[in-house]
Amino acid sequence: MRVLFLAPNFPAEMPHFSQGLAEVGATVVGVGQHPKEALPEKCRRALSNYLRVTSIMDEERTYQEVLSEIKKVGAGFDRVETLWEPLVMLAARLREKLGCPGMRPHQAVAFRDKEEMKRRLDAAGIRTPRHARAESADEMRAAAEKIGYPLIVKPIAGAGSADTYRVDDRQRLEQVITLVQHVPVVSVEEFIEGREFTFDTVCGGGRPLFYNIAWYRPRPLVMRTVQWISPQVVALRNPDQDELADGRQMGFDVLKALDYHSGFTHMEWFLKDDGEVVFGEIGARVGGARLIDQMNYSNDCDLYRGWAEAVCYGRLSEPVQRRYNVAIIFKRAQGEGRIRQIAGLDRYLARYGQHVVTLDLLPVGAHRRDWKQTLVSDGYAIVRHPHLDSCLELADRFGTDVQLFAGG
Numbered sequence: 001m002r003v004l005f006l007a008p009n010f011p012a013e014m015p016h017f018s019q020g021l022a023e024v025g026a027t028v029v030g031v032g033q034h035p036k037e038a039l040p041e042k043c044r045r046a047l048s049n050y051l052r053v054t055s056i057m058d059e060e061r062t063y064q065e066v067l068s069e070i071k072k073v074g075a076g077f078d079r080v081e082t083l084w085e086p087l088v089m090l091a092a093r094l095r096e097k098l099g100c101p102g103m104r105p106h107q108a109v110a111f112r113d114k115e116e117m118k119r120r121l122d123a124a125g126i127r128t129p130r131h132a133r134a135e136s137a138d139e140m141r142a143a144a145e146k147i148g149y150p151l152i153v154k155p156i157a158g159a160g161s162a163d164t165y166r167v168d169d170r171q172r173l174e175q176v177i178t179l180v181q182h183v184p185v186v187s188v189e190e191f192i193e194g195r196e197f198t199f200d201t202v203c204g205g206g207r208p209l210f211y212n213i214a215w216y217r218p219r220p221l222v223m224r225t226v227q228w229i230s231p232q233v234v235a236l237r238n239p240d241q242d243e244l245a246d247g248r249q250m251g252f253d254v255l256k257a258l259d260y261h262s263g264f265t266h267m268e269w270f271l272k273d274d275g276e277v278v279f280g281e282i283g284a285r286v287g288g289a290r291l292i293d294q295m296n297y298s299n300d301c302d303l304y305r306g307w308a309e310a311v312c313y314g315r316l317s318e319p320v321q322r323r324y325n326v327a328i329i330f331k332r333a334q335g336e337g338r339i340r341q342i343a344g345l346d347r348y349l350a351r352y353g354q355h356v357v358t359l360d361l362l363p364v365g366a367h368r369r370d371w372k373q374t375l376v377s378d379g380y381a382i383v384r385h386p387h388l389d390s391c392l393e394l395a396d397r398f399g400t401d402v403q404l405f406a407g408g
């Protein structure tokens with residue numbers, strides 16, 4: 001089994017996926033733009049070869065460079081994989097060209113273009129927010145009149161809630177039109193009130209082999225807009241509970257409608273107060289910000305390896321035990337510059353330490369990260385508990401009782 005793995009070292013989780021592939025017996029050839037010597041040790045050990053390209057974000061150039069290198073050495077591949085969103089289309093094109101099984105470009109586009117995504121799901125009878133594509137101020141105005149307020153304006157190929165705005169009236173729309181001037185194409189959508197969840201899967205051989213539902217507290221747009229909160233994502237021990245049944249079913253229906261074959265998926269959906277479920281978005285990749293570690297801690301399994309087995313052999317032998325609710329809590333320091341104090345941590349650990357499975361806060365002296373650019377912010381803790389109420393309390397306590405201060 002020879003696997004061409006795009007971006008084997010970035011984002012942060014990728015070296016573990018590289019290792020997962022090696023562990024299930026694949027011969028892994030990495031493609032990236034960093035020098036081989038600069039790759040993390042775990043990644044270097046997993047790769048049998050590495051193909052360095054000029055600029056991984058330049059899709060056409062990378063496509064050509066990879067193909068010419070492969071031709072030169074006469075190598076063949078059984079799989080082309082990536083778990084990084086910007087490379088999903090590149091992977092699909094290479095897969096098609098090299099004759100490997102899996103998602104083709106005409107399928108991948110539904111995971112990258114949020115209007116095409118909703119168009120295909122509408123055709124399959126799935127409830128999406130009312131929506132329109134807009135490339136100019138006038139098209140945005142026309143879309144707003146058609147859809148009605150409140151609405152949301154967001155990039156058609158966005159990520160991390162960047163350039164995403166709630167709009168309540170015409171006046172605000174005019175402001176937002178100015179704010180998104182640099183975004184070539186936007187999606188204008190009906191604003192859906194309610195709670196927000198994920199639906200994550202590992203698929204293999206055209207079937208979901210594992211699924212997970214996580215709850216965002218609060219909604220990602222609020223996480224990204226309000227600095228003082230400590231956002232949480234809670235991977236639920238019981239994704240089969242009644243309240244989530246319609247969302248779960250929608251998740252399976254979406255995968256079928258988009259004809260997803262193998263690999264991770266990360267979908268987001270809304271649960272309204274009246275019980276209606278509405279589709280949000282879906283990516284052909286693993287969720288970011290350590291969501292995979294939460295799934296692993298929830299089930300005491302290794303989905304880095306599980307994913308590798310699924311894409312290579314169409315099966316999943318990792319045990320799915322559903323033992324814990326797992327919350328991750330992200331911290332943002334108060335003040336700017338370098339971290340100068342972490343308050344409340346010792347007391348928290350003395351009381352709750354047995355439930356903390358990972359703690360990764362920036363150390364005193366480190367420069368703050370840009371909380372708008374990375375949900376991981378100035379660090380995080382992962383806590384787990386079999387009971388949801390207890391898990392939420394552990395998470396809320398970490399949010400309120402542990403504080404980082406920066407300054408100077």
Ligand SMILES: Nc1ncnc2c1ncn2[C@@H]1O[C@H](COP(=O)(O)OP(=O)(O)O)[C@@H](O)[C@H]1O
Nearest residue numbers: 129152158159160161189190191192219220221
């Ligand atoms: N139609 C909508 N109604 C309400 N909130 C929305 C809507 N679309 C997006 N949002 C909010 O904006 C966030 C980011 O939008 P999303 O479509 O998930 O894009 P991305 O995560 O790729 O930036 C969502 O998690 C949600 O909080």
Ligand SMILES: [Mg+2]
Nearest residue numbers: 160161268281
């Ligand atoms: Mg999203």
